Amino acid sequence: xxxxxxxxxxxxxxxxxxxxxxxxxxxxxxxxxxxxxxxxxxxxxxxxxxxxxxxxxxxxxxxxxxxxxx
Numbered sequence: 299x300x301x302x303x304x305x306x307x308x309x310x311x312x313x314x315x316x317x318x319x320x321x322x323x324x325x326x327x328x329x330x331x332x333x334x335x336x337x338x339x340x341x342x343x344x345x346x347x348x349x350x351x352x353x354x355x356x357x358x359x360x361x362x363x364x365x366x367x368x
Contacts (some may be wrong), residue, residue: 299312299313299314299315299318299335299342299344300312300313300337301313301341301342312342312344318335321335322335322344322346325346326346326347326348333345333346333347334346
């Protein structure tokens with residue numbers, strides 16, 4: 299995981315590896331996990347939550363997949 303600070307008009311970016319994503323998915327299935335990855339500097343945390351929890355009070359946003367908005 300790497301946090302990339304945006305410069306000028308660039309958007310700040312959180313870069314997650316496949317390994318990071320797989321770990322977060324595994325954490326969702328582990329009832330003893332805090333479901334969180336923290337960067338080595340302790341500056342940013344990424345928490346995995348189930349869709350139902352995250353979207354309990356709002357609709358999901360549009361995503362861009364394979365060049366198409368869904």
